Amino acid sequence: ARTGLPEAVLCSAKSPAQLAEILAAARARSARLLLTRLEPAGFAALDAQARSGLDYDAASRTAVLGGPVPLAAASVAVVAAGTSDLPVAREAAQTLAFSGEASLLVADVGVAGLWRLMARIEEIRRFRVVIAVAGMEGALFSVLGGLVSAPVIAVPCSVGYGVAEGGRAALASALASCAPGVVAVNIDNGYGAACAALKMLGAAATGREEP
Amino acid sequence: ARTGLPEAVLCSAKSPAQLAEILAAARARSARLLLTRLEPAGFAALDAQARSGLDYDAASRTAVLGGPVPLAAASVAVVAAGTSDLPVAREAAQTLAFSGEASLLVADVGVAGLWRLMARIEEIRRFRVVIAVAGMEGALFSVLGGLVSAPVIAVPCSVGYGVAEGGRAALASALASCAPGVVAVNIDNGYGAACAALKMLGAAATGREEP
Amino acid sequence: ARTGLPEAVLCSAKSPAQLAEILAAARARSARLLLTRLEPAGFAALDAQARSGLDYDAASRTAVLGGPVPLAAASVAVVAAGTSDLPVAREAAQTLAFSGEASLLVADVGVAGLWRLMARIEEIRRFRVVIAVAGMEGALFSVLGGLVSAPVIAVPCSVGYGVAEGGRAALASALASCAPGVVAVNIDNGYGAACAALKMLGAAATGREEP
């Protein structure tokens, strides 16, 4: 896109034939490409031709065409409340890596066991952007938002049942957070959070200019 | 009621005439009575006869007929996230006091400033029941639930705007809390939380018997 | 957790490999472990190593590692409105048993046949805590709340269709109950209700102290 963000293909609603065509076109113009929401079954349905040169990562349900790029030192911390939040956290990390940004994954620090988060908070504070991934009631967003100076991008997760089903409770917590400066993306949108982080780092890179 | 809980009158939808009648009937049978959700304007609308012997507390919007009873040492902590949550917190405290239970009010310990809560957590841990009152995103419920062994009764507050309007975000957080053992009452229901606390203390008082 | 509650693993979103790893770790530190929301298919997917020493109970979809503990005389009644509510009721009972608390299961006492509930109400009244499980419109919560002095923990069930789909109608009934002292947990959360009951019994056990 014209905003400098990585070109990504959302695979959830595309057929193997459509994906094969998109991949072929990218190869033809020697473009790198990030595929998101590609379930193992979807990857398995691609033929050898379509898969050639495609690095698939099942844990994040992403694939990369065109190989990795060298990574800068990590500027982003991706903090996940529980193990069920890991696929979304990893989608964010893969999107960052696709654009050359390393990240640190801090997992299993949900606020019901606050001491686990506190044990790692100084480490988290060293990063320039924090992506927080949480389902259920999403209390992690507010706790983090009050403890770090970096921007906190909340990614509510569709993990949960009852009133938390589909991620709506976590989303409401992200938006209603009493910790100022927390921003939110759509439920399960690890890709979008990473794109926002890239934009924030870009803003930083530019330095302060006369507009 | 037949459950041993205090007799209370919800005043919000009653006319001055109806309240006067209820108060007269209570006086006639020498009953003590707790009135809740009695706004200052509603109290002002009562005539002298109706007000006689009625102790009105504007901060909690409650009134008591029949005078105070001696209080036992406090077994309940009422913990409020912000100053806007105080009317609901005080409704809980007044209901407890009406039944002879003192309580400690711990205010302004919302999780966006986690150090304020941590400074008082040892004190809170000494109580047998904790009532937590919070609006906005209600992250306080999960943090408390993970830090104290006592039952935590969450009272979501209708304080907030946007997705938090009317207390729905805080309610969802209370129910979806990843801290086990948190229970919830309806939005703004300080009275109900106190009644539940009284039942819990009663369960305790009974000791463990053969059913 | 640091609150004295049983350590439990929510299995619904975990792979067999993840569960095997968690079980192995628990065995390594000789820890007892409660697994919840483990469907028969999920249990069947575990290999022999992972299953060794694991007691699976299909009716409650729970499994226990580390064997049973001796049970105290029952302090908790688990009351279910209909047969469809039984899996959730049994999850509560298993969680209590894991922590050494027996319970009495009273089933099929929905209020549409009020005489069935009335026939057992004196028996229910002897318990120190009551867990009520109901789907559809959840009228059971209010009726029980008005008849027993013990705390009533309402567990709305996702049993129902139309406006009751997913348990939302029963949840609203639990929260809006006109019987004071009813508290609610999330839909289908039998585990959470049992944890709250354990906390309440603990509050009782402590006796009344100077805070």
Place this chain on the structure above:
Amino acid sequence: ARTGLPEAVLCSAKSPAQLAEILAAARARSARLLLTRLEPAGFAALDAQARSGLDYDAASRTAVLGGPVPLAAASVAVVAAGTSDLPVAREAAQTLAFSGEASLLVADVGVAGLWRLMARIEEIRRFRVVIAVAGMEGALFSVLGGLVSAPVIAVPCSVGYGVAEGGRAALASALASCAPGVVAVNIDNGYGAACAALKMLGAAATGREEP
């Protein structure tokens, strides 16, 4: 209307001038007329001409043009859970009376105090149609539905706060009732419930014919 039901005017969204015009037209054709949702302020805003011959009943917010008709022995019981439900219960009673049907009002029999309802249940059972009016969680509908053979018409009330706000919890209870044969009308629609009762009595009056 062509269905034999009473002609009614919903006043909530009509100006004094519009009401005056409607009343004049009815007088001109010597028609009787029922006005509903006419608040005291709205009645006060009518001029003497418009008010002439109009019987206003503030408790039900209704007015009748054309005087009362003789009443048959009561066939309908109107059962209200609490005092806040009375305006809606009375709108139903007034609508029935306008059409010549007496009714018995049974008030303050909410299920949180089940013994109050049981004390009157035999009396209620003698009626051919039961209109039940309840707000909050609306548990009354299911309890009544399981105890009487007559059709039960549930009128959910907009009395309540939090999840019960606007009557939605009571409406869900009415529709999801596990007591078969309960039917529902819109929130606060006492007029509609009475119209349905009139239709049911009419069905009865007709006797069983060959279609």
Place this chain on the structure above:
Amino acid sequence: ARTGLPEAVLCSAKSPAQLAEILAAARARSARLLLTRLEPAGFAALDAQARSGLDYDAASRTAVLGGPVPLAAASVAVVAAGTSDLPVAREAAQTLAFSGEASLLVADVGVAGLWRLMARIEEIRRFRVVIAVAGMEGALFSVLGGLVSAPVIAVPCSVGYGVAEGGRAALASALASCAPGVVAVNIDNGYGAACAALKMLGAAATGREEP
């Protein structure tokens, strides 16, 4: 039940073993039994013993144990808007038949083709109770309610997509109907509508007595 309504078993959440047990118990006490929401696959899962004496009707997803009873002349019209509404309409008809009430099924008279409904309206008008079944926007309820003197029981159907998904649009239409005297049951609840019709016919049968 004690209200004279047919004993029914909601099969959707019951296992073959549970159904077999219920059927055996009914046979043991020579009881007739109506089974609802029994999908073809669920019926096929029953063994020969359980199926013996069971009449299964796939179109309504119901089964009857204990054989048919003689039918009175039809007093109820079941009017369905479209062909997708037929399973629900037939559940109502089967429930009526189980209790000895015949009914006339009038199908495919949705209001988008108003002339089809008008062609049959005189016929419909001859019945003492009308059950109307419609999905999508449920306009049929209001049109019928304004044209017949009999009580109209609206059964919203879960047929529809987008804003009509799950039957919510049709339910709102039933409740908000500007035709007075329309009553509603839960979405897809043909059984409940028939039970209400039976209660209405019973009210009629009793005649008008002094209460």
Place this chain on the structure above:
Amino acid sequence: ARTGLPEAVLCSAKSPAQLAEILAAARARSARLLLTRLEPAGFAALDAQARSGLDYDAASRTAVLGGPVPLAAASVAVVAAGTSDLPVAREAAQTLAFSGEASLLVADVGVAGLWRLMARIEEIRRFRVVIAVAGMEGALFSVLGGLVSAPVIAVPCSVGYGVAEGGRAALASALASCAPGVVAVNIDNGYGAACAALKMLGAAATGREEP
């Protein structure tokens, strides 16, 4: 706007000073201007200067600057279900007139009294576009959509209570209509419906060309 539609000012959220400024600017460039949602109090708050040359119509809450234009023969019928729907219906008519299109207003033809609608249907059929305005359950949209060949633009109205509050039930009916070819605009958006009608007439005026 560049689409040929009338320039309109939504006054609901603007101060008298802002409106005065907008009107002055329009006069300065000799522009005609349509003001919508201007309540009587808002009009009264304008000073003489601001009001000069402004034609205010309280029934539609609109005002016109720059005087009327000659009207073509009416091509649009505006059909309103009830008297409460008239302000919205009139906003549509005023918007059409501002652009030189006359319209016929057909009022009080809600489907609960179907014969009133049928008495006028031939007349309505003569128009090239039909705007239908209805609140409550909005059944009018489907009935009209099935009876006329012209495009039907549904305007749901915020008239109603309970499930119809704010116009949501009528909106769902408009969108879920089983009569094909019905289109909807936002609740109470008479202005938008008229703009759409103008675009449709324009499409017609253009004739069929080679694209």
Place this chain on the structure above:
Amino acid sequence: ARTGLPEAVLCSAKSPAQLAEILAAARARSARLLLTRLEPAGFAALDAQARSGLDYDAASRTAVLGGPVPLAAASVAVVAAGTSDLPVAREAAQTLAFSGEASLLVADVGVAGLWRLMARIEEIRRFRVVIAVAGMEGALFSVLGGLVSAPVIAVPCSVGYGVAEGGRAALASALASCAPGVVAVNIDNGYGAACAALKMLGAAATGREEP
């Protein structure tokens, strides 16, 4: 239907036997027929008899009985935001073609890449009616509505996740559009949008007459 629109069969809730019957009846009266929402599996389930003379188009999930008709020059542009919106866009195009109207499909012009839309806007402006199909946030509707003079019929798509799930966000955007003259149909209703377009073209064809 009597409105001149094509006769269509919504296949989603019909069995192969029902479809076979409907097709046979149409053949018997030599009627042309459009089938919508016929998934490949549903088509495959039809027997040879039922399929004879049926043209199936998998991309739009439609089938036509009775062969194509000659097409007029295209008057309608169907504009789709993304590739996931194509099945719905094609359903609209097939419905138009069934009635003899050609259309131009303009795909992949979502507003996140505004330059792609701008590159084709002059072409789109030449059509008399525009059907816009978009999921996610549906921003395309407002942008198009502000740029073309033709009526814009918005078809929100059920493509999306989180807050966009089921098409609700796109639907809200269509209805709340700040571009006047945008009208909406139900989510995924390409058939309905085409019917509306046909009605609009018909209005045009009629010319302006004296009503």
Place this chain on the structure above:
Amino acid sequence: ARTGLPEAVLCSAKSPAQLAEILAAARARSARLLLTRLEPAGFAALDAQARSGLDYDAASRTAVLGGPVPLAAASVAVVAAGTSDLPVAREAAQTLAFSGEASLLVADVGVAGLWRLMARIEEIRRFRVVIAVAGMEGALFSVLGGLVSAPVIAVPCSVGYGVAEGGRAALASALASCAPGVVAVNIDNGYGAACAALKMLGAAATGREEP
């Protein structure tokens, strides 16, 4: 707070006495203070003592205690779709100014008149962070997000009616935006958007370090 963000007081739910106390305390410790959501009536209710040294800005409903600070060259653009969005846009600008950050306000560039936005897009592109404020359908967020490289913070506004009431449609658009990198804050939360922008600028200021 410990995150370096400005100390702010949300005034909407505080009494004049509470505000006076907070202001006195701030003066005592010579603290600067930002007050938000202080309506003109609320400011007028403060006594002279409380007002002393307080700069009130009615357009943004904010007040500042402790005087202005020197402003750096503007790094943030605040872009508002319509004039009704200005109070929220100005709250953001005031919060930035309180912390020493100037901003440029770009108003009246809603996408229904896309040419107005395009005329200013190059100017907007020069800023390091963009805050976008829009109500109704919020299409501005996606269009901007696709056109600028800077992070776009979407602030949905509670301006709108019908489906847009309370800002929910705009919020959904912000979250579901198909333009990657758009982040959202709660409805009307200009303060929060500015805090997030300050955090982003801070991230930039820090430069890229080894974590």
